[in-house]
Amino acid sequence: MRSRLLSVTSGSSPLENILHLSSAAVIIFEHSFYIFDKQHYLQDHSESASSFIVALERYIASPHAAAVREGVSAAVQAYEEAMKTAVLPAWITKLPFKCSRAKR
Numbered sequence: 001m002r003s004r005l006l007s008v009t010s011g012s013s014p015l016e017n018i019l020h021l022s023s024a025a026v027i028i029f030e031h032s033f034y035i036f037d038k039q040h041y042l043q044d045h046s047e048s049a050s051s052f053i054v055a056l057e058r059y060i061a062s063p064h065a066a067a068v069r070e071g072v073s074a075a076v077q078a079y080e081e082a083m084k085t086a087v088l089p090a091w092i093t094k095l096p097f098k099c100s101r102a103k104r
Contacts, residue, residue, distance in 0.1 A: 016076040023068050031055040
């Protein structure tokens with residue numbers, strides 16, 4: 001399961017991987033809570049598996065996973081393009097350490 005989630009982010013920039021996995025985690029945890037709440041309060045025992053595993057499987061199988069990945073990719077590409085042409089403020093250039101910039 002973990003390898004399937006990580007395989008969809010292979011070949012991407014580190015920033016893109018972090019944002020995609022973070023977005024996926026938020027969606028999975030929110031859906032996991034929904035499933036847990038449904039099982040607990042409605043006494044629905046039709047799903048005996050862990051609510052997190054069920055939510056993870058549903059996320060991976062859903063078309064929404066691809067939409068999240070595409071949205072994150074577009075946002076990261078726009079950010080990286082903006083950083084290529086960005087002029088850093090003077091106070092940042094005076095910092096005692098180097099600020100990371102997008103790869104050129």
